[in-house]
Amino acid sequence: MNNSARHMPIQSPGGVAEEPVLRDARDRRRLILQEATRLFLEEGYGSATTNALVARVGGSKSTIYSYFGNKEKLFGAVVDHVLAQLKTATEDYDPPGGDLEDCLVDLGVKLQAIVLSDDHIALARMVIGEAHRFPKIGWIYHEHGPALAQQGVVDFLLAHDTMPGSGLEDIRDAAEWFTGRLIHRAFIRALCGPGIDADPDEPGRIAQDAARTFVQRFTGPGRGAAA
Amino acid sequence: MNNSARHMPIQSPGGVAEEPVLRDARDRRRLILQEATRLFLEEGYGSATTNALVARVGGSKSTIYSYFGNKEKLFGAVVDHVLAQLKTATEDYDPPGGDLEDCLVDLGVKLQAIVLSDDHIALARMVIGEAHRFPKIGWIYHEHGPALAQQGVVDFLLAHDTMPGSGLEDIRDAAEWFTGRLIHRAFIRALCGPGIDADPDEPGRIAQDAARTFVQRFTGPGRGAAA
């Protein structure tokens, strides 16, 4: 018998996602997914337990299992969910006017913001840490994360006719120079742990450097092939 | 506490343990560390079990625990061990003669070989996946891995007087351009899982591009400082 008070959807403490009071039980699945996402991102796959999820969501394990079957499937749903959010964020990108360098700075800053966001770092950590157990999820993440971002930069360079006369291969290479400079170091550092060498100004500085140097060295005259 | 005197140590039927090599028990600790390293790199921290380690090493759990205390400490020892090996590999680097581009290609290829080696990828995955549980190990890895490699490139550029007249900050930035181009994409891809888009020729091509483009655009006249 249940003698405790009727369960109230007491609130998830952590987080970005503000929960609109989902009293209506039809949204049960969404709430579970939402809380599972927070939980997995905070704890990682291995350390996140189903009981902890129940404690957050309220309700019972039975409901969770009736919706998602098992923990692995729930994990898959969470990864899809987060990637979908990230994808939306990139699709909404609207380049400002101004000259190329300004546009590249803007693009760079936005890209950094997404890649280095707490949610994305947590997701990447989780996926990388479990890549050997869930190779498929590693692949999905790669295609909907890094590869997509890379393609986004290529599209940007094409759309702005940044390197007129260059072949697609050269543009791809240039995009890799740009993203490598923009992201590599900070991303690895973030993956290794929070607060390593933290300098909040650095991303901005690097975006500036990436844009300026890119314009100077990769666009305009004198960038021909041949060696 | 257990006071039930149930368990009778049924005896080993004579010395069956036919261990081929390293019968000399003085190397016990080293052997354990060695096998633990292989095991952790193959399975990851969470999935590697102490029983599996016993099965590999031979002998008994008691011995392992007498040396390392618990699983976490064993893990720490393993990370130290692998990083020490990687460090040795970088310290032994001996740049060839030839012009700058050739040297950079050589440096790039060697760096890629280390960074993308199976052992390093497995280590990085493990560290990244557990960074939230073992922040200190994340930090140690970062300092002895990525940060060290970065510094190695800076040292190379300085030693070859690649950018005469440039300040240290500019050289650091240039080094980040180089390593970002050289490694970023392939590293992320490798972390996400084996066999994504695998093209065995690509690392070589990228090393070539990184070296050639770097020389063209980041050194010599026309890069902002006198030559």
Added chain:
DNA sequence: TATGTACCGTACTGTACGGTACACTTGCGA
């Protein structure tokens, strides 16, 4: 021959966790 030490083999403990069973409750529509 005695003794100390490093190691072995195996049974065992405690616990955490994924997952299930099942009786019970609630909201809703007919």
Added chain:
DNA sequence: TCGCAAGTGTACCGTACAGTACGGTACATA
């Protein structure tokens, strides 16, 4: 008022695993 689907609370199961206990062995040294 009834039936039903969805959800709830809780006890429970099986298993996996870290870590321990402890008697026994191999061997070197005294």
